[in-house]
Amino acid sequence: xxxxxxxGDKHLTTAPFYIPVxxxxxxxETKMREVATDHHPDLGxxxxxxxxxxxxxxxxxxxxxxxxxxxxxxxxxxxxxxxxELLHTxxxxxxxxxxGAFLRRxxxxxxxxxxxxxxxxxxxxxxxxxxKLAAQTESVELMYKFADTLAxxxxxxxxxxxxxxxxxxxxxxxxxxxxxxxxxxxLATTAPSILSPMRDxxxxxxxxxxxxxxxxxxxxxxVLDFTGQPSSVGKPVANDLRQGLVTLPVxxxxxxxxxxxxxxxxxNQESLSENRLGQLVSAIQTSGAIExxxxxxxxxxxxxxxxxxxxPFTPEHEALEDLSRYIVNRHR
Amino acid sequence: xxxxxxxGDKHLTTAPFYIPVxxxxxxxETKMREVATDHHPDLGxxxxxxxxxxxxxxxxxxxxxxxxxxxxxxxxxxxxxxxxELLHTxxxxxxxxxxGAFLRRxxxxxxxxxxxxxxxxxxxxxxxxxxKLAAQTESVELMYKFADTLAxxxxxxxxxxxxxxxxxxxxxxxxxxxxxxxxxxxLATTAPSILSPMRDxxxxxxxxxxxxxxxxxxxxxxVLDFTGQPSSVGKPVANDLRQGLVTLPVxxxxxxxxxxxxxxxxxNQESLSENRLGQLVSAIQTSGAIExxxxxxxxxxxxxxxxxxxxPFTPEHEALEDLSRYIVNRHR
Numbered sequence: 150x151x152x153x154x155x156x157g158d159k160h161l162t163t164a165p166f167y168i169p170v171x172x173x174x175x176x177x178e179t180k181m182r183e184v185a186t187d188h189h190p191d192l193g194x195x196x197x198x199x200x201x202x203x204x205x206x207x208x209x210x211x212x213x214x215x216x217x218x219x220x221x222x223x224x225x226x227x228x229x230x231x232x233x234e235l236l237h238t239x240x241x242x243x244x245x246x247x248x249g250a251f252l253r254r255x256x257x258x259x260x261x262x263x264x265x266x267x268x269x270x271x272x273x274x275x276x277x278x279x280x281k282l283a284a285q286t287e288s289v290e291l292m293y294k295f296a297d298t299l300a301x302x303x304x305x306x307x308x309x310x311x312x313x314x315x316x317x318x319x320x321x322x323x324x325x326x327x328x329x330x331x332x333x334x335x336l337a338t339t340a341p342s343i344l345s346p347m348r349d350x351x352x353x354x355x356x357x358x359x360x361x362x363x364x365x366x367x368x369x370x371x372v373l374d375f376t377g378q379p380s381s382v383g384k385p386v387a388n389d390l391r392q393g394l395v396t397l398p399v400x401x402x403x404x405x406x407x408x409x410x411x412x413x414x415x416x417n418q419e420s421l422s423e424n425r426l427g428q429l430v431s432a433i434q435t436s437g438a439i440e441x442x443x444x445x446x447x448x449x450x451x452x453x454x455x456x457x458x459x460x461p462f463t464p465e466h467e468a469l470e471d472l473s474r475y476i477v478n479r480h481r
Numbered sequence: 482x483x484x485x486x487x488x489g490d491k492h493l494t495t496a497p498f499y500i501p502v503x504x505x506x507x508x509x510e511t512k513m514r515e516v517a518t519d520h521h522p523d524l525g526x527x528x529x530x531x532x533x534x535x536x537x538x539x540x541x542x543x544x545x546x547x548x549x550x551x552x553x554x555x556x557x558x559x560x561x562x563x564x565x566e567l568l569h570t571x572x573x574x575x576x577x578x579x580x581g582a583f584l585r586r587x588x589x590x591x592x593x594x595x596x597x598x599x600x601x602x603x604x605x606x607x608x609x610x611x612x613k614l615a616a617q618t619e620s621v622e623l624m625y626k627f628a629d630t631l632a633x634x635x636x637x638x639x640x641x642x643x644x645x646x647x648x649x650x651x652x653x654x655x656x657x658x659x660x661x662x663x664x665x666x667x668l669a670t671t672a673p674s675i676l677s678p679m680r681d682x683x684x685x686x687x688x689x690x691x692x693x694x695x696x697x698x699x700x701x702x703x704v705l706d707f708t709g710q711p712s713s714v715g716k717p718v719a720n721d722l723r724q725g726l727v728t729l730p731v732x733x734x735x736x737x738x739x740x741x742x743x744x745x746x747x748x749n750q751e752s753l754s755e756n757r758l759g760q761l762v763s764a765i766q767t768s769g770a771i772e773x774x775x776x777x778x779x780x781x782x783x784x785x786x787x788x789x790x791x792x793p794f795t796p797e798h799e800a801l802e803d804l805s806r807y808i809v810n811r812h813r
Contacts, residue, residue: 188636191643243605247598266579267642269601273575274635276608280628287621296612303606304520310599311523 164475166468170213173227177209180231184278195259195271196278199238202256208337209234211362211472216341218465219351225286229340232282232295237333239275240302242268248392291343294336301332309394317395317403317416326367327360334363347461354456358469361453366476368446371396373479375434387430390415397445401438443477450477496807498800502545505559509541512563516610527591527603528610531570534588540669541566543694543804548673550797551683557618561672564614564627569665571607572634574600580724623675626668633664641726649727649735649748658699659692666695679793686788690801693785698808700778703728705811707766719762722747729777733770775809782809 167174181200185193209230216226242259244250246268251261260268276299283295305328338359342351374389375398389396393415395403403412411429415421421429433439450473457469499506513532517525541562548558574591576582578600583593592600608631615627637660670691674683706721707730721728725747727735735744743761747753753761765771782805789801 188632189640189643192636192639240605243601247601265597267639269575269579269604270635270639270642272601273572273604273608274632274639276605277628277632277635280612281625281632284621284625284628289616289619289621289624292621292624293613293616296609296616300520300606300609300613303602303609304524307524307599307602307606308521310602311521 164471166214166472166475167210169217169465169468170210173213173223173230174206174209176227177206177213177231177234180227180282181235184231184235184282185274188274191267192271192274195263196275198256199242199259199275203254204234204238206234207366207472207476208237208333211334211359211469212337212341214465214469214472215338215355215358216344218461218463218469219341219345219347219355220461221341221344225288225344226341228282228285229291229344230337232279232285233333233337233340235275235279235282236295236299239272239279240299242272242275244306246272286340286344288343291340294340294343298332298336301328305329305332317400319397319400322395322397322400323364326364326371330367330370331360331363334366335359338362351460354459357456358453358460361449361451361456362473362476365446365449365453365473368397368442368449369477369479372398372439372442372446375430376439387426387433390430390433391426393418397442398433398438401441402433402436405436405438406432446477450474496803498546498804498807499542501549501797501800502542505545505549505555505562506538506541508559509538509545509563509566512559512614513567516563516567516614517606520606523599524603524606527595528607530588531574531591531607535586536566536570538566539698539804539808540569540665543666543691543801544669544673546797546801546804547670547687547690548676550793550795550801551673551677551679551687552793553673553676557620557676558673560614560617561623561676562669564611564617565665565669565672567607567611567614568627568631571604571611572631574604574607576638578604618672618676620675623672626672626675630664630668633660637661637664649732651729651732654727654729654732655696658696658703662699662702663692663695666698667691670694683792686791689788690785690792693781693783693788694805694808697778697781697785697805700729700774700781701809701811704730704771704774704778707762708771719758719765722762722765723758725750729774730765730770733773734765734768737768737770738764778809782806 178200182197185196212230212233213226216223216229241253245253245258246260246265249260250258252258259271263271280292280295283292286292305325308328309325335356336359338355339352342348342355345351371389374396375387377386385391390399395416399412402409406412409429409432411421411425411432414425415429453473454470457466457473460466510532514529517528544562544565545558548555548561573585577585577590578592578597581592582590584590591603595603612624612627615624618624637657640660641657667688668691670687671684674680674687677683703721706728707719709718717723722731727748731744734741738744741761741764743753743757743764746757747761785805786802789798789805792798
């Protein structure tokens with residue numbers, strides 16, 4: 150088993166949906182590591198560090214499975230999968246710098262060791278490498294979509310940065326997680342359709358499928374921020390709330406408990422003692438907000454399965470069904 | 482006259498080589514400003530600020546003139562020119578942040594007003610917009626070259642950052658300025674060839690032409706750092722030297738004066754008093770190093786003209802000849 154793509158997440162080592170693309174994922178790994186060849190050795194070292202620190206390679210798996218299901222060119226699909234994971238990696242490099250995060254998945258971030266300047270440039274370099282890999286697909290439509298997805302992700306971050314304290318509505322939450330996560334999952338499912346001979350008859354379903362699993366994935370991530378073991382998520386419990394980020398469990402909790410004094414304080418940007426924060430986190434954990442969030446994720450996952458149902462029934466199709474369910478069930 | 486592309490550089494307002502593409506440059510301006518439509522309003526404001534602060538639009542002019550000369554599709558050439566200028570702009574946004582520069586061309590930089598995080602993200606957003614514009618050319622080869630150029634630029638910056646004190650050789654200097662400036666000029670001349678029906682018969686000459694004017698452009702920039710009026714370049718005299726950056730005039734001066742105690746100190750990373758720095762700058766200014774650097778730039782410009790000589794003789798061809806000479810003569 151390659152430690153590279155199975156990361157430290159023990160749930161995933163046994164996840165069956167990786168099986169049909171196990172070998173292809175190794176090709177994706179190789180491709181991602183090769184991009185820094187012929188460049189400054191420290192860039193290669195940085196990329197190796199970032200890739201070795203794990204990550205579940207869910208996005209490449211989605212792209213590879215979807216590509217196989219739709220009969221896309223296998224080599225181009227590998228390039229695409231590598232380009233999507235590098236795009237994701239580059240955004241994380243800049244995000245961790247901006248957030249001043251020193252650990253990700255328990256491993257030091259790049260900015261924990263390098264200067265801000267070197268970190269900015271390394272992120273830029275990885276963007277460039279991702280774009281080069283996207284170009285290997287030889288599809289203009291795909292490359293446009295690739296660039297547009299980056300614009301969507303960054304626009305979402307800017308919007309969040311400039312209006313962090315105003316987002317309590319469900320709709321704004323959906324916009325935010327679409328930009329943050331949904332858009333890249335949509336790329337991971339629509340780009341293989343673009344590479345497929347069945348593009349026109351599959352694009353819309355592929356888009357709905359990617360949207361559904363992407364949204365479900367981020368909602369469950371936001372649930373895990375409250376319910377996960379700190380050791381398995383690599384962050385303190387309720388890390389988002391500590392950063393002032395209002396996620397779905399908080400939005401649902403707020404609907405039922407608009408007068409919770411701790412929450413009111415937090416939303417007013419008043420500082421909360423660790424004690425009061427603990428009270429608030431407990432209240433959210435034991436409220437119905439968690440279950441309701443999981444139900445919402447299930448709904449997105451079911452929408453994804455409905456869309457998937459219209460796509461060719463192959464072994465990869467079955468794996469994508471597993472993956473859609475896994476995304477929701479990994480909170481258990 | 483549009484203040485947008487003529488900046489504050491009075492030499493350029495009368496530069497005749499802009500005439501054949503004057504209207505197209507306005508289209509490029511419009512295209513660059515339109516990219517932020519449908520995104521967070523502050524991103525649009527940032528892009529407007531960056532574009533309004535001028536810049537000579539030399540790279541778009543080169544791309545437009547070359548495209549016209551080679552019969553490339555005019556609309557695609559406008560997209561290309563806008564994408565090249567935005568790529569340049571994005572790298573400047575990150576560079577100014579990394580260097581802690583608060584002014585560029587006499588106008589506050591983005592990082593002078595925004596947080597580092599917002600500045601990083603805005604640079605990323607502009608990269609994405611540049612890539613989207615590149616995709617409008619509908620050429621996979623061009624988009625690959627675009628991404629590869631970004632990788633070259635960033636790799637050059639990383640290399641400089643990690644080995645700043647070791648670069649005194651002419652060869653390393655050439656590598657550095659190729660990455661910094663030459664590569665983007667090469668993109669501005671080869672990409673129009675890619676879009677041209679005469680691609681195969683023009684690519685190599687276009688490449689040599691772009692290389693020659695790009696290298697000449699940067700050498701003269703480095704000369705102007707010593708000889709320019711601070712008000713016209715917007716930076717203190719010998720700003721590069723103050724930052725520890727060894728450019729061609731310094732390399733040539735060092736060849737003839739290896740024992741200059743001020744230079745030896747500086748190269749040993751010892752701090753120089755303002756008085757000693759002034760002595761060193763005067764010594765370089767009055768040495769033959771400046772004239773020798775200009776001669777080297779002329780040589781590159783002449784190589785560019787030789788390559789240009791093999792390309793179709795059109796009005797734009799003449800303008801590119803003017804531009805090649807202007808690049809060297811603007812030090813006067």
